[in-house]
Amino acid sequence: MTHSMYTLSVPVFKQMLTALKAIMAQADAHAAEKNIEADALLQARLFPDMFPLIKQVQVAADFARGISARLAGAEVPAHEGTEKTFAELDTLLSRTLDFLDGIRPEQFENSASREILLRPGTPKEKKLSGQSYLANYGLPQFFFHVTTAYAILRHNGLPIGKRDYMGTY
Amino acid sequence: MTHSMYTLSVPVFKQMLTALKAIMAQADAHAAEKNIEADALLQARLFPDMFPLIKQVQVAADFARGISARLAGAEVPAHEGTEKTFAELDTLLSRTLDFLDGIRPEQFENSASREILLRPGTPKEKKLSGQSYLANYGLPQFFFHVTTAYAILRHNGLPIGKRDYMGTY
Numbered sequence: 001m002t003h004s005m006y007t008l009s010v011p012v013f014k015q016m017l018t019a020l021k022a023i024m025a026q027a028d029a030h031a032a033e034k035n036i037e038a039d040a041l042l043q044a045r046l047f048p049d050m051f052p053l054i055k056q057v058q059v060a061a062d063f064a065r066g067i068s069a070r071l072a073g074a075e076v077p078a079h080e081g082t083e084k085t086f087a088e089l090d091t092l093l094s095r096t097l098d099f100l101d102g103i104r105p106e107q108f109e110n111s112a113s114r115e116i117l118l119r120p121g122t123p124k125e126k127k128l129s130g131q132s133y134l135a136n137y138g139l140p141q142f143f144f145h146v147t148t149a150y151a152i153l154r155h156n157g158l159p160i161g162k163r164d165y166m167g168t169y
Numbered sequence: 170m171t172h173s174m175y176t177l178s179v180p181v182f183k184q185m186l187t188a189l190k191a192i193m194a195q196a197d198a199h200a201a202e203k204n205i206e207a208d209a210l211l212q213a214r215l216f217p218d219m220f221p222l223i224k225q226v227q228v229a230a231d232f233a234r235g236i237s238a239r240l241a242g243a244e245v246p247a248h249e250g251t252e253k254t255f256a257e258l259d260t261l262l263s264r265t266l267d268f269l270d271g272i273r274p275e276q277f278e279n280s281a282s283r284e285i286l287l288r289p290g291t292p293k294e295k296k297l298s299g300q301s302y303l304a305n306y307g308l309p310q311f312f313f314h315v316t317t318a319y320a321i322l323r324h325n326g327l328p329i330g331k332r333d334y335m336g337t338y
Contacts, residue, residue: 128338
């Protein structure tokens with residue numbers, strides 16, 4: 001049986017981002033069909049001081065990449081976050097999935113005890129074990145942004161359901 | 170080091186439900202202070218065919234209890250879901266946290282390979298290993314409802330932030 005630290009991170013991110021990619025494709029098609037400006041969805045927020053859809057997707061991808069890389073002991077890939085369209089977000093999600101595909105389960109061998117430094121060099125710097133980093137920080141953050149992206153689209157009338165959010169499991 | 174299957178479930182549920190309990194207490198106080206009817210928040214939805222806040226909280230608690238019990242090989246505690254007020258939801262969350270406190274890490278010893286049957290006896294019955302049940306079904310479901318509860322309250326103007334959602338880690 002593969003190490004739980006791998007099973008509970010990389011394949012979860014792949015499942016959820018593959019599902020999110022399909023949801024975003026539906027949103028794109030829905031906007032085109034209903035003559036909705038893409039930005040009416042991409043810039044939609046649930047409250048003025050929350051992130052818009054586009055940023056929720058970017059941050060979800062950031063967490064998937066960052067958490068996986070840190071736990072695997074690999075370099076965290078740089079990402080500018082300059083996407084502005086559905087097509088660019090789709091490319092971002094594809095690239096993120098490719099990156100996740102490239103991570104091997106063996107890289108997670110010692111990930112539970114690997115020391116992770118959150119917000120290094122800032123006053124809110126915090127040291128966590130890999131296990132706690134994934135359980136108590138990474139997964140809550142990742143799911144927050146994936147779910148909020150879904151919630152923004154539901155709130156704006158996209159006809160999707162929980163099944164679309166869950167993806168294939 | 171405690172088994173990842175325990176660390177990535179019970180303590181995560183405790184962290185998030187403790188945070189949700191505090192958020193709901195803030196919502197209750199906010200409603201009282203602003204002369205908002207409790208039901209204006211408790212029955213709020215992001216879209217007409219989504220669950221209202223009260224149900225999001227109930228389902229989050231259901232998943233925390235059910236996932237933990239199944240992985241621990243314990244009986245899933247029955248729950249009627251009859252809560253109608255902030256006070257009753259607070260009691261539900263307290264009882265759920267008490268239940269989680271009673272689960273011992275040792276009960277998770279063989280949980281990764283324990284066979285879990287989803288929706289038994291229905292056409293959508295599905296067999297998963299404990300590991301896949303937690304990673305690909307349980308955590309996505311749990312976080313969906315916790316995040317949506319948060320999103321409903323943010324959308325309705327409750328002055329909370331990501332820190333409140335994350336709780337103590």
